[in-house]
């Protein structure tokens with residue numbers, strides 16, 4: 151579904167990502183783990199089109215999307231839930247969810263998906279008229295994911311969905327990610343919480359200093375000495 155080849159990008163004089171290769175198969179849940187500053191967010195920005203790549207290519211379902219603007223990628227089924235969530239604080243929960251469907255023309259389908267959001271996240275249903283800026287951190291994360299799903303993505307890019315959340319809320323978010331994946335939405339999950347990400351994903355990549363240093367089945371990485379020492383605190 152997604153093939154990234156030799157992708158390099160950065161900020162002015164900084165090269166943050168140095169030619170990475172990465173694949174996500176149809177319906178596959180793939181994790182990227184790495185320390186602060188490793189280039190995880192930058193990689194997702196490149197794939198989503200929020201930051202231009204300097205070298206390499208991004209292919210989605212056989213189509214080269216390397217130079218397409220963000221909205222053209224969204225139209226093709228690619229959706230990013232950014233670090234820090236990016237919800238509209240002054241809009242209500244329901245209005246935020248509507249924004250997520252802005253490219254869609256099937257009103258009935260949008261309504262059905264709105265119901266589905268509230269089934270997936272009952273808390274959002276209870277708070278549909280509440281301003282998003284007044285939601286708790288966990289609720290805002292739920293809203294960000296639900297809003298992305300309103301665009302009916304085929305590939306969801308999630309940047310640190312557990313950031314700043316209590317363990318129980320994190321568990322709830324991860325359960326939801328699992329159920330989204332079960333509906334055949336491909337997921338590329340970036341996480342600091344390496345153990346949880348590796349337990350959730352089928353495959354994973356380790357990013358260090360802008361390079362992929364390890365890749366493989368998530369279960370194998372979980373039991374690898376290098377990963378255990380560097381990322382699982384053992």
Ligand SMILES: Nc1ncnc2c1ncn2[C@@H]1O[C@H](COP(=O)(O)OP(=O)(O)OP(=O)(O)O)[C@@H](O)[C@H]1O
Pocket residue numbers: 161164166184185186187188189190191192193233342
């Ligand atoms: N807007 C920016 N301008 C300049 N440098 C940046 C910018 N954003 C990120 N960087 C640098 O690029 C490198 C990679 O940053 P990135 O945000 O991709 O890391 P990350 O792996 O997502 O880290 P974290 O786990 O802390 O979110 C870092 O060295 C960072 O300082």
Ligand SMILES: [Mg+2]
Pocket residue numbers: 190191192233310
């Ligand atoms: Mg980041």
